[in-house]
Amino acid sequence: MADQAIAQSQPKQLQLLKVLGPAHIWALGVGIVLVGEFMGWNYAVGKGGALGALIACWVIGLLYTCVAMIDSEITSTVAAAGGQYTQAKHMIGPLMAFNVGLYLVLAYTMLEAGDVQVAGQLLQIGAGNLGHDIPWEPYTVMTLAILAFINYRGVFMTLTINFVITAAAFASIIILVIGTQPWNPGAVLLHKDLLTGLPYGWIGVLASLHFGIWYYLGIEGTCQAAEEVRSPGRALPMGTMLGIITLLIAAALTWYVCCGLLPWEYLGWDNELAPLYDAAHVTGSPLLTVILFIGTLFSAIASANGCINDASRAWFSMGRDRYLPTWFGAVHPRYRTPFRSILFLIPIAAVFALYIPLAQVITFSILSGLLNYTFMPINMWKFRRMWPLGSIKRGFEHPFHPLPAIVLFVLCTVTFFAVYLGYGRQLLAMMAFYIIASCWFAFYRYRYVKRGDQFTMPWPRPAGY
Amino acid sequence: MWQFMTWVAWAVSAALILWMFWDFVSVNRRYSEDMLLSSREGVDDLFGETSKTKGN
Numbered sequence: 438m439a440d441q442a443i444a445q446s447q448p449k450q451l452q453l454l455k456v457l458g459p460a461h462i463w464a465l466g467v468g469i470v471l472v473g474e475f476m477g478w479n480y481a482v483g484k485g486g487a488l489g490a491l492i493a494c495w496v497i498g499l500l501y502t503c504v505a506m507i508d509s510e511i512t513s514t515v516a517a518a519g520g521q522y523t524q525a526k527h528m529i530g531p532l533m534a535f536n537v538g539l540y541l542v543l544a545y546t547m548l549e550a551g552d553v554q555v556a557g558q559l560l561q562i563g564a565g566n567l568g569h570d571i572p573w574e575p576y577t578v579m580t581l582a583i584l585a586f587i588n589y590r591g592v593f594m595t596l597t598i599n600f601v602i603t604a605a606a607f608a609s610i611i612i613l614v615i616g617t618q619p620w621n622p623g624a625v626l627l628h629k630d631l632l633t634g635l636p637y638g639w640i641g642v643l644a645s646l647h648f649g650i651w652y653y654l655g656i657e658g659t660c661q662a663a664e665e666v667r668s669p670g671r672a673l674p675m676g677t678m679l680g681i682i683t684l685l686i687a688a689a690l691t692w693y694v695c696c697g698l699l700p701w702e703y704l705g706w707d708n709e710l711a712p713l714y715d716a717a718h719v720t721g722s723p724l725l726t727v728i729l730f731i732g733t734l735f736s737a738i739a740s741a742n743g744c745i746n747d748a749s750r751a752w753f754s755m756g757r758d759r760y761l762p763t764w765f766g767a768v769h770p771r772y773r774t775p776f777r778s779i780l781f782l783i784p785i786a787a788v789f790a791l792y793i794p795l796a797q798v799i800t801f802s803i804l805s806g807l808l809n810y811t812f813m814p815i816n817m818w819k820f821r822r823m824w825p826l827g828s829i830k831r832g833f834e835h836p837f838h839p840l841p842a843i844v845l846f847v848l849c850t851v852t853f854f855a856v857y858l859g860y861g862r863q864l865l866a867m868m869a870f871y872i873i874a875s876c877w878f879a880f881y882r883y884r885y886v887k888r889g890d891q892f893t894m895p896w897p898r899p900a901g902y
Numbered sequence: 903m904w905q906f907m908t909w910v911a912w913a914v915s916a917a918l919i920l921w922m923f924w925d926f927v928s929v930n931r932r933y934s935e936d937m938l939l940s941s942r943e944g945v946d947d948l949f950g951e952t953s954k955t956k957g958n
Contacts, residue, residue, distance in 0.1 A: 450941070451938065518943065523943065579914050579915045582919055583918060585918070585922065586921070586922060664943065757939075766939050766941060767938040767941075768938065770937065776929070780922060
């Protein structure tokens with residue numbers, strides 16, 4: 438009887454819940470990225486000096502503005518989980534889609550691992566400042582378990598929490614800027630004394646582009662929520678564009694405060710974990726130090742939370758289309774989340790968080806992200822050719838096409854060279870991994886893909902087909 | 903105190919992971935695979951079916 442009652446009460450089809458608005462999209466995009474303002478970008482200072490890091494902030498900011506514009510247009514039309522993976526499936530083909538799906542899952546899972554590792558280590562540092570020596574591993578595992586639990590139980594709660602802690606982390610940067618009296622140059626901020634030109638010349642500036650990615654890495658993650666947004670055509674472009682504007686402001690403020698308080702030799706040092714927190718420490722204000730400690734911790738937690746959400750959606754979409762075992766394409770009947778994908782990726786993130794050094798984990802994430810950005814200009818070009826303006830309804834039409842696509846492609850090429858300068862072996866190893874995975878997909882997995890079943894969008898036939 | 907907090911962290915982690923595992927097993931047992939795998943992209947869950955019905 439109970440089984441019959443359950444069977445009768447089951448809906449005909451389980452879908453991810455459409456409950457999100459523009460604020461959640463902003464929280465997802467900025468939440469994943471903002472941790473890069475609190476740590477990581479400062480290695481650009483070590484490569485190119487303070488001014489080199491500022492140039493990287495602008496150049497990579499332009500790269501990500503192009504990413505945000507292109508994503509806003511395509512995702513407002515391809516409103517499905519999987520983001521760029523789904524776009525690649527419609528615009529280019531299965532092999533590209535499989536690779537893009539892997540880029541996404543790897544980029545977000547590795548970033549998630551780095552974030553929870555940092556969260557645990559921050560708590561260890563905080564306890565150390567109070568005179569207590571504690572291990573970081575239990576707190577890393579606890580952070581991951583709590584975030585996995587929240588993600589498992591529903592997307593609305595997950596991204597509402599992300600909105601609150603991301604806004605708090607962003608506010609902490611603003612409070613630090615105000616606390617350093619930028620209207621009174623020389624009182625606290627010492628740019629005149631600390632800015633020293635380009636210590637390694639323009640090759641240093643080029644090398645710094647690699648770490649400039651930290652300022653913005655992950656804003657493209659807003660696309661993963663496309664299937665769970667109430668009004669994709671409105672919320673996705675609005676959330677994404679507001680997100681990139683927020684990040685451009687946060688990046689500029691972060692550079693301004695840190696480079697006005699800390700010498701570039703210290704800021705770019707390998708062991709400098711949290712530059713904004715250290716900048717607050719240098720002001721001598723205990724209140725600012727506590728606020729920036731909380732801001733740094735919140736930013737790491739928000740980033741890990743968003744990454745669990747995004748990695749699981751990309752994995753889920755690939756399972757649903759049979760690019761991976763279909764088992765991963767399941768939706769929880771009560772919480773309407775991709776629960777199997779969430780649970781499958783959590784142990785992988787835990788292993789990387791506990792056993793792989795932070796710099797290695799983040800490099801994997803950056804390289805996968807960069808490969809994804811290089812695909813986007815080709816994607817945009819094909820999208821406009823296959824479905825020209827007017828042929829399908831778009832929530833957002835980005836201006837000056839094809840200029841943003843060309844700029845994005847050129848900047849990605851330059852940044853690849855910058856990455857090769859510092860992490861050539863990792864870049865080549867990563868490429869080898871994707872080539873082997875592509876062979877597996879092409880010669881084994883593709884036989885299980887039902888080509889017709891993947892395309893369920895009510896779109897007209899593309900131009901030329 | 904701090905040693906106690908560390909044990910609490912392990913205990914909270916274990917409790918949450920066990921709960922998720924329990925729920926995962928119970929959902930897989932209670933619902934058919936056809937139902938769990940019925941999701942399709944491009945389908946509006948909250949308004950699509952309703953608006954189509956009204957439109958017809």
